[in-house]
Amino acid sequence: MEDSRHPFLEGLSKHRGVAPAVVVIFGASGDLTARKLVPAIYNLSVDNLLPNEFHLIGFGRKSIPDEAFRASMEDAIKQHSRRTLRGEIWQRVRAEMSYTSSDYADLKGYEELAKKIDALEASFGRPLQRIFYISTPPNVFEPIIECLGKSRLAKTNHGTQTASKVIIEKPFGRDLKSAQRLNRVINQVFDESQVFRIDHYLGKETVQDLLVQRFANAIFEPIWNHNYVECVQITVAEKLGVGSRGGYYDGSGALRDMIQNHTMQLVALTAMEAPKSLDPESIRDEKVKVIQAIQPLKLGVDQSDVVRARYASGLIDGKEVAAYLDEEGIPKDSFTETYAALRLKIDNARWKNVPFYIRSGKRMARRTSEIAIRFKRPPVNLFSEGGRFNVTDNTMVIQIQPNEGITLVMNSKIPGLETRMQPVKMHFRYATTFGSNTPEAYERLILDAMIGDGTLFIRGDETEASWKLIDPVLQHWEATKCDGLELYPSGSWGPKSSDAMLNEKGHEWRHSG
Numbered sequence: 244m245e246d247s248r249h250p251f252l253e254g255l256s257k258h259r260g261v262a263p264a265v266v267v268i269f270g271a272s273g274d275l276t277a278r279k280l281v282p283a284i285y286n287l288s289v290d291n292l293l294p295n296e297f298h299l300i301g302f303g304r305k306s307i308p309d310e311a312f313r314a315s316m317e318d319a320i321k322q323h324s325r326r327t328l329r330g331e332i333w334q335r336v337r338a339e340m341s342y343t344s345s346d347y348a349d350l351k352g353y354e355e356l357a358k359k360i361d362a363l364e365a366s367f368g369r370p371l372q373r374i375f376y377i378s379t380p381p382n383v384f385e386p387i388i389e390c391l392g393k394s395r396l397a398k399t400n401h402g403t404q405t406a407s408k409v410i411i412e413k414p415f416g417r418d419l420k421s422a423q424r425l426n427r428v429i430n431q432v433f434d435e436s437q438v439f440r441i442d443h444y445l446g447k448e449t450v451q452d453l454l455v456q457r458f459a460n461a462i463f464e465p466i467w468n469h470n471y472v473e474c475v476q477i478t479v480a481e482k483l484g485v486g487s488r489g490g491y492y493d494g495s496g497a498l499r500d501m502i503q504n505h506t507m508q509l510v511a512l513t514a515m516e517a518p519k520s521l522d523p524e525s526i527r528d529e530k531v532k533v534i535q536a537i538q539p540l541k542l543g544v545d546q547s548d549v550v551r552a553r554y555a556s557g558l559i560d561g562k563e564v565a566a567y568l569d570e571e572g573i574p575k576d577s578f579t580e581t582y583a584a585l586r587l588k589i590d591n592a593r594w595k596n597v598p599f600y601i602r603s604g605k606r607m608a609r610r611t612s613e614i615a616i617r618f619k620r621p622p623v624n625l626f627s628e629g630g631r632f633n634v635t636d637n638t639m640v641i642q643i644q645p646n647e648g649i650t651l652v653m654n655s656k657i658p659g660l661e662t663r664m665q666p667v668k669m670h671f672r673y674a675t676t677f678g679s680n681t682p683e684a685y686e687r688l689i690l691d692a693m694i695g696d697g698t699l700f701i702r703g704d705e706t707e708a709s710w711k712l713i714d715p716v717l718q719h720w721e722a723t724k725c726d727g728l729e730l731y732p733s734g735s736w737g738p739k740s741s742d743a744m745l746n747e748k749g750h751e752w753r754h755s756g
Contacts, residue, residue, distance in 0.1 A: 263296035270379035271301025277319035283685035312342040348386040353394035392432035419710035440701040446684025480607035489572030501603040523698040551580035554606035557733030606733035612643040648672035
């Protein structure tokens with residue numbers, strides 16, 4: 244019988260077949276390379292998941308000698324890797340690291356890069372797949388892609404092991420128009436099968452486990468619909484403020500920075516229909532369909548589906564912190580939001596009349612990312628009379644960070660002669676069951692890109708569908724400036740209007756006040 248399994252489930256045996264590769268990181272002197280990308284590549288080497296013929300090239304504007312680049316990456320691994328540096332493995336990795344400098348729009352730099360890759364192929368005695376990781380500010384995405392095309396570095400022999408691939412970090416556009424333009428530029432150089440738009444949330448274990456929980460457990464799949472679900476809440480909250488990123492953040496805001504990408508991905512995976520198979524395109528087809536099924540958001544004063552606010556001063560961990568307008572690099576006339584909450588209505592049979600509430604904010608009461616599925620109460624409840632019993636709604640909470648796991652909230656009788664009840668929680672924690680040293684998201688994503696598995700990456704039409712939903716909100720805010728922009732104290736769970744939006748339907752946030 245033909246083996247129909249997909250790399251999504253096949254495990255390490257499939258991954259060990261990674262084709263020989265050269266990885267070029269654009270923006271190699273940046274923070275992401277040091278904190279995440281090179282430590283991820285080092286850990287893949289520890290797990291023996293890199294091909295024997297492998298080379299890493301850092302590419303950036305800053306001129307850095309090869310040896311200095313290697314030394315800085317060694318320090319990065321010591322500081323940021325989940326594993327300690329092992330000398331013999333690191334020596335193999337560092338021997339296959341080099342650096343090249345050029346302006347991102349200078350074609351000559353890419354021609355020199357092509358010569359370097361040609362020399363590597365000659366030394367290895369075989370062709371290499373070329374993986375271009377774009378980890379730069381978004382204003383140079385297009386010049387990099389265009390130069391990759393003009394220099395013929397972007398081989399289009401897709402479907403073969405030596406096909407080039409491009410990995411693109413967020414933000415993928417800042418509105419629908421710019422996202423469409425970027426897609427056009429990419430598709431002039433690469434086939435869509437060669438493009439890997441990365442969202443590191445999709446590499447997190449709990450996010451990947453969401454599909455398993457939904458479709459591999461008979462106790463969940465039959466009730467994952469409007470007959471049994473009262474509402475869905477997705478929260479991505481941070482305790483930190485904008486810090487030194489004030490200038491960048493003020494041009495972005497919570498809606499662009501977190502909701503359009505990370506949070507919408509969580510919505511898609513939570514709400515999508517069962518795909519026909521674990522084939523990447525089947526999964527991504529269903530994600531696109533459910534995003535396209537979200538109704539346009541109601542804007543304005545009465546029963547708006549959108550709330551925005553920014554943080555005022557307040558207490559975080561007992562310490563006074565500044566208001567957003569007092570942060571470094573923030574103009575006094577800014578109308579950028581640091582908190583946004585949306586009420587989504589999905590127009591399909593599964594989710595009829597089930598609101599999806601999503602929110603993201605900075606300077607919140609605590610750091611958490613979670614999906615909460617609140618179930619309806621039984622149609623006949625023996626324990627509902629006159630508020631005598633302490634009955635709560637059954638809720639399934641999928642905790643993405645910081646403590647990955649799943650919690651089920653149920654009602655239970657308190658031991659004793661009198662019938663009294665209280666909510667109880669059943670906890671599953673990844674660290675407890677599987678150990679705490681699980682692979683980082685970037686390890687999984689880089690490896691999947693190398694083997695050509697696009698399951699955990701965002702397709703072009705998916706990002707455009709998300710922008711089509713968000714664009715009218717951004718345009719409305721641009722027109723109204725500070726009108727409707729509220730304040731919330733740092734260290735709280737957001738503005739009162741966010742609570743009021745849920746109260747309209749008789750709901751409340753899991754964490755509020």
